[in-house]
Amino acid sequence: MQRLVIPLNILFSILVLLLAARIAADIAGYQLGRLGGGRAVTSVTPQAALQPASQASLQSFAPILEKGLFGPATRGSLTPLTPQTAAQSAPTTNQSDLQLLGTVSGPPSVSFALIRKNSSKEERVFKVGEQVFDLGRLILVRKESAELRADTQTITLRTPDAPPEQAAPQPAAAAQPVQGVAAGVVPPTPGGTGIIDQRALNAALDNIGQAMTDARLLPSIKDGKVEGFRLSEVKPQGVFGSLGLKNGDVLAKINDFPVDSPEKAIQSFMTLKGQNRIKLDILRDSAPTTLSYDIR
Numbered sequence: 658m659q660r661l662v663i664p665l666n667i668l669f670s671i672l673v674l675l676l677a678a679r680i681a682a683d684i685a686g687y688q689l690g691r692l693g694g695g696r697a698v699t700s701v702t703p704q705a706a707l708q709p710a711s712q713a714s715l716q717s718f719a720p721i722l723e724k725g726l727f728g729p730a731t732r733g734s735l736t737p738l739t740p741q742t743a744a745q746s747a748p749t750t751n752q753s754d755l756q757l758l759g760t761v762s763g764p765p766s767v768s769f770a771l772i773r774k775n776s777s778k779e780e781r782v783f784k785v786g787e788q789v790f791d792l793g794r795l796i797l798v799r800k801e802s803a804e805l806r807a808d809t810q811t812i813t814l815r816t817p818d819a820p821p822e823q824a825a826p827q828p829a830a831a832a833q834p835v836q837g838v839a840a841g842v843v844p845p846t847p848g849g850t851g852i853i854d855q856r857a858l859n860a861a862l863d864n865i866g867q868a869m870t871d872a873r874l875l876p877s878i879k880d881g882k883v884e885g886f887r888l889s890e891v892k893p894q895g896v897f898g899s900l901g902l903k904n905g906d907v908l909a910k911i912n913d914f915p916v917d918s919p920e921k922a923i924q925s926f927m928t929l930k931g932q933n934r935i936k937l938d939i940l941r942d943s944a945p946t947t948l949s950y951d952i953r
Contacts, residue, residue, distance in 0.1 A: 755773070755790065755814060756773045757773075757802070757803055758817075759867075759868070760800060761876075762799055762873070762875070763875045763876045765786070766785075768784065768798040768919075769785070769798065769920075770798050770803040771923060772803070772814065782923055783795045785798060792805055792807055801816045818870055850949045851949070852951050853935065854952075858930075862930055865923070865927070868895070871895025872891040872895060873888070873889045874887070883917045885907040885910075886908050886916060887906070888908060890904070900937060901937075901948050906940065906941050907939060907940035908939055909939060909940060911928075911929070911935070912925070912928070929952075934952060935950040936949050
């Protein structure tokens with residue numbers, strides 16, 4: 658019998674501790690309920706009434722932190738997230754960070770814009786409907802401008818040499834870099850090869866945005882496929898005019914690289930750097946024609 662005394666005492670002690678813990682928990686819950694209720698009455702404002710239910714439920718735990726019920730190290734306060742705070746954290750639209758370098762306008766499926774992000778020096782081609790970096794969605798492409806939609810705001814980007822709205826066109830001095838390309842080109846003879854100055858070509862490619870405004874490029878579609886880009890409004894002293902291209906020509910290939918999409922059009926021009934030869938496959942009056950140049 659004496660052997661059972663110690664186990665019984667231990668069991669009885671455990672039961673007493675469990676009962677005491679249960680009573681303490683009930684008392685603590687009752688006190689917390691009174692504290693939470695009192696805080697809710699004194700802190701209700703018209704602004705707080707607009708908070709989501711999730712924020713209101715989290716705010717009910719504020720008395721626990723303020724009173725430090727779990728020890729001094731846990732004492733603190735809760736700061737509610739107000740609509741003003743959420744609005745301040747939203748990124749602001751920064752139109753000045755973007756620069757429109759060039760466009761190809763036509764049907765929405767083949768219209769695109771070459772846009773540069775000045776802060777990161779990143780240049781990308783965007784089609785109509787695509788998100789332009791973190792600014793907005795591209796909704797319209799014209800010859801010298803592009804429109805983006807950022808929420809309810811419409812933002813217009815213009816090419817560097819585009820005239821301002823309701824203003825006179827820029828003076829002829831803006832075309833000086835292009836004139837340098839024309840001066841460095843020797844046209845090819847019939848069935849022969851012309852010559853183009855390498856420094857003049859590289860200077861033009863470094864300013865690809867201006868080069869893309871030396872002519873208007875529209876997709877030429879045959880049997881439902883893009884066979885190239887048809888040129889119009891070709892500037893005689895521009896890059897395209899200096900290479901012998903004329904209004905109505907369809908540029909199909911550059912150095913045997915098909916030009917059947919906006920991305921390939923930009924890539925084909927950029928790959929001319931470091932080359933020693935340029936071969937242009939075009940359709941002139943529906944007849945295939947090749948223009949060849951040596952780069953020196």
